[in-house]
Amino acid sequence: MIGLDPASRALVAEVRDLGRRHMRPMGLEADRTGDPPPPDHELYLLCARRGGLVDRTLGPDPGDAEPGPTWRPLRALLVAEESAYWDRGVALSLPGPGLGGAALRNAATPDQRERFLAPFADHSRAHWGAMAMTEPGAGSDVARIRTRARRTGDGWVLSGQKMFCSNGARADWVVVWATVDPDLGRAGHRAFVVERGTPGFELLRIEHKMGSRGYETASFALDDVEVPAGHLLGGEAFYEARRGFKAAMATYNLTRPIHAAQGVGMGRAALDLALDLVRGDFPAQGRRRARALERLADMRRGLHVARLICLHAVWLARQGRDNALEASHAKSYAPPAVYRAVTAALDIFGEAGVRRDRMIEKLYRDVKILDIGEGTQQVQRLVVARRVLGLPRDE
Amino acid sequence: MTGADPAGFGLAEEVEDLRAAADRFAREVLAPAVRDHERAGRWPDEVAAVVDGFAGGGCLTRAVLLETLATGDASGLPAADRPGPASGAVDACPDRALAAAAAEACWLHVGDAQTVAWAPGWPARRWVWVSAGDRLALVEVAGGPEPVEALAFGASGGVGIDLGGSAPVGAWDLPPGGGLAVRGRARLWAAAVAVGVGQAAFDATVAYTTERIVFGRPVAHHQANAFDLAALATGLHGARLAVRDAAAGFDDGDPAAGFWATQAWREAVAVAVAVSEAGIQLLGGHGFLVDHLAEKRYREARMLGLLAGGADAALDDLAAAVLDVPDPLLGGVPA
Numbered sequence: 055m056i057g058l059d060p061a062s063r064a065l066v067a068e069v070r071d072l073g074r075r076h077m078r079p080m081g082l083e084a085d086r087t088g089d090p091p092p093p094d095h096e097l098y099l100l101c102a103r104r105g106g107l108v109d110r111t112l113g114p115d116p117g118d119a120e121p122g123p124t125w126r127p128l129r130a131l132l133v134a135e136e137s138a139y140w141d142r143g144v145a146l147s148l149p150g151p152g153l154g155g156a157a158l159r160n161a162a163t164p165d166q167r168e169r170f171l172a173p174f175a176d177h178s179r180a181h182w183g184a185m186a187m188t189e190p191g192a193g194s195d196v197a198r199i200r201t202r203a204r205r206t207g208d209g210w211v212l213s214g215q216k217m218f219c220s221n222g223a224r225a226d227w228v229v230v231w232a233t234v235d236p237d238l239g240r241a242g243h244r245a246f247v248v249e250r251g252t253p254g255f256e257l258l259r260i261e262h263k264m265g266s267r268g269y270e271t272a273s274f275a276l277d278d279v280e281v282p283a284g285h286l287l288g289g290e291a292f293y294e295a296r297r298g299f300k301a302a303m304a305t306y307n308l309t310r311p312i313h314a315a316q317g318v319g320m321g322r323a324a325l326d327l328a329l330d331l332v333r334g335d336f337p338a339q340g341r342r343r344a345r346a347l348e349r350l351a352d353m354r355r356g357l358h359v360a361r362l363i364c365l366h367a368v369w370l371a372r373q374g375r376d377n378a379l380e381a382s383h384a385k386s387y388a389p390p391a392v393y394r395a396v397t398a399a400l401d402i403f404g405e406a407g408v409r410r411d412r413m414i415e416k417l418y419r420d421v422k423i424l425d426i427g428e429g430t431q432q433v434q435r436l437v438v439a440r441r442v443l444g445l446p447r448d449e
Numbered sequence: 450m451t452g453a454d455p456a457g458f459g460l461a462e463e464v465e466d467l468r469a470a471a472d473r474f475a476r477e478v479l480a481p482a483v484r485d486h487e488r489a490g491r492w493p494d495e496v497a498a499v500v501d502g503f504a505g506g507g508c509l510t511r512a513v514l515l516e517t518l519a520t521g522d523a524s525g526l527p528a529a530d531r532p533g534p535a536s537g538a539v540d541a542c543p544d545r546a547l548a549a550a551a552a553e554a555c556w557l558h559v560g561d562a563q564t565v566a567w568a569p570g571w572p573a574r575r576w577v578w579v580s581a582g583d584r585l586a587l588v589e590v591a592g593g594p595e596p597v598e599a600l601a602f603g604a605s606g607g608v609g610i611d612l613g614g615s616a617p618v619g620a621w622d623l624p625p626g627g628g629l630a631v632r633g634r635a636r637l638w639a640a641a642v643a644v645g646v647g648q649a650a651f652d653a654t655v656a657y658t659t660e661r662i663v664f665g666r667p668v669a670h671h672q673a674n675a676f677d678l679a680a681l682a683t684g685l686h687g688a689r690l691a692v693r694d695a696a697a698g699f700d701d702g703d704p705a706a707g708f709w710a711t712q713a714w715r716e717a718v719a720v721a722v723a724v725s726e727a728g729i730q731l732l733g734g735h736g737f738l739v740d741h742l743a744e745k746r747y748r749e750a751r752m753l754g755l756l757a758g759g760a761d762a763a764l765d766d767l768a769a770a771v772l773d774v775p776d777p778l779l780g781g782v783p784a
Contacts, residue, residue: 056694056778057777057778347768348764348767348768351764351767351768354771355716355767359687359688366458366686369459382683383682386679386683435675438682442682443669444659445670446670
């Protein structure tokens with residue numbers, strides 16, 4: 055039986071309050087205008103002053119007897135689910151180190167961690183981190199990235215192009231994945247911290263999307279960007295034995311269940327809209343109500359199982375155990391379950407569900423990206439098949 | 450509940466020890482004799498006694514054991530595990546003396562129907578619990594029930610009985626939600642067995658399809674098959690978590706445990722049916738032969754979805770409760 059400790063309950067209650075007062079209205083506004091909220095928005099400042107919501111998922115749990123993982127995956131999952139309930143786009147735009155933070159936790163040296171996470175201790179304004187992996191020619195197959203990293207006398211020069219970088223245009227720094235030699239495949243991967251304002255690191259555009267419009271999705275050009283040697287994440291020794299690629303994948307093992315949990319939040323939003331409609335507007339008896347109740351039961355089942363799988367994956371991560379398979383289970387199961395929940399809610403609404411002034415219509419547009427970002431459904435099945443069936447990597 | 454383990458995923462050491470013992474028994478004793486058990490129409494007394502000896506502990510322990518034993522052979526479980534699906538009825542019956550007397554000899558029938566097609570464990574079980582709404586009854590079956598061969602669970606000695614001619618031994622109105630709790634326990638039993646049957650079907654399918662070569666590579670490594678099997682692995686994982694979560698809900702006294710157990714049963718049966726169907730399909734013609742156990746698991750998985758009133762009774766229960774059951778994780782979070 056699942057349940058929460060008092061501190062986690064308090065955190066969820068805080069996110070719920072922010073969600074109701076800020077995130078939902080901001081998400082609707084961003085959806086209407088097509089523009090994410092500006093970096094100096096009141097909510098971001100509020101989050102920063104409170105020590106950041108995402109930041110507070112960092113650090114050891116109180117009472118930890120021994121130094122353990124410096125990340126509280128359960129808290130991160132709860133923040134993700136509850137904030138996405140109110141608006142996933144705005145949830146993704148909340149200040150914090152983001153995917154780049156997960157990369158830092160996996161690969162950075164202690165000095166790098168201290169240096170690049172230090173800005174997040176400044177509560178006078180909001181700070182963001184980001185990660186850039188995807189390229190125009192390399193999405194699911196991240197081993198095919200072509201952004202080049204060339205060694206110079208005292209540092210590195212990066213050249214290439216990146217896209218689908220969340221919060222990239224407002225981030226203090228972006229963890230950029232590049233290759234020293236495309237022919238080396240995964241063994242050639244390196245990750246660099248590129249700070250905002252570095253010459254040659256140019257924003258190309260903010261993408262226009264069908265949904266989830268509350269956060270920036272940025273594309274960048276890297277035009278001979280010079281970065282110091284100290285910005286190579288983890289240092290040179292880290293990349294022996296293909297640890298670079300493994301670090302990238304380990305990043306996703308941490309974040310995939312969180313991403314999937316956002317879906318559970320969105321599914322809950324659809325469920326609550328449908329529950330309210332059935333409670334208030336449907337006749338007390340009759341076939342339409344009976345059919346809706348059965349749909350609601352199926353929605354709840356899918357969301358419940360999805361949540362359990364997400365919780366299990368972060369429970370493993372919290373213990374420092376390998377969760378690659380379970381993270382892919384979470385990312386594989388949740389998005390389709392959430393999609394089914396949203397479409398079932400639309401069926402319950404009927405024609406009223408198509409109206410743009412109804413939240414359920416927005417959820418249907420917002421939800422699709424869940425099954426694509428951080429590894430598509432098909433990529434997750436490949437990961438599971440490799441682990442369970444011994445499917446060769448090159449198949 | 451702690452911040453580190455919000456869903457009790459970590460099993461207690463003693464439960465892990467029991468699970469390991471049940472796993473050894475399933476692999477070394479049950480699995481090698483599956484067809485012998487079916488031919489005999491029952492498990493040998495010493496086998497049934499060992500299974501019965503695994504009794505005890507809470508619902509979670511029970512679910513873990515059932516899931517594990519079912520990977521070896523589920524066909525005798527309905528008869529050997531007592532009170533099995535009727536555990537909830539035994540616990541809920543206000544007449545404790547009668548409940549104690551009926552605990553060793555009963556089966557649970559769900560619904561208002563006057564007949565029940567199959568009851569295992571006869572003739573030891575002449576009493577049958579009947580659950581409909583929040584009404585619980587214990588009836589004594591009159592007449593001479595005829596042995597029948599069922600779709601599956603052939604080692605459980607099923608009979609066909611007619612409840613219409615049966616005499617009520619007792620009938621009680623349970624507190625609101627009490628009926629769903631009784632039926633939820635029965636469904637939890639079937640759900641745990643379904644996870645075990647599904648896991649056995651999956652493991653056997655993987656063993657065969659990673660070895661047999663077609664068109665130059667193992668059957669399982671053709672992407673169409675690999676994707677299907679991966680989705681089934683994910684489904685099994687989710688069903689197992691749902692079953693254990695629902696079982697822990699009963700142990701923790703969650704008033705909505707019957708709802709979540711019914712949800713877990715829907716999930717587990719759906720997955721077990723899908724896995725066992727794939728288990729035949731991916732073996733091709735071999736899967737249709739009794740030389741393999743794929744056909745047995747195909748029958749068992751489907752039959753588990755027909756017990757405790759079947760899918761329609763479960764949907765009725767879920768629909769009746771769905772507007773009122775709070776969110777299990779966030780229900781206690783201040784609004």
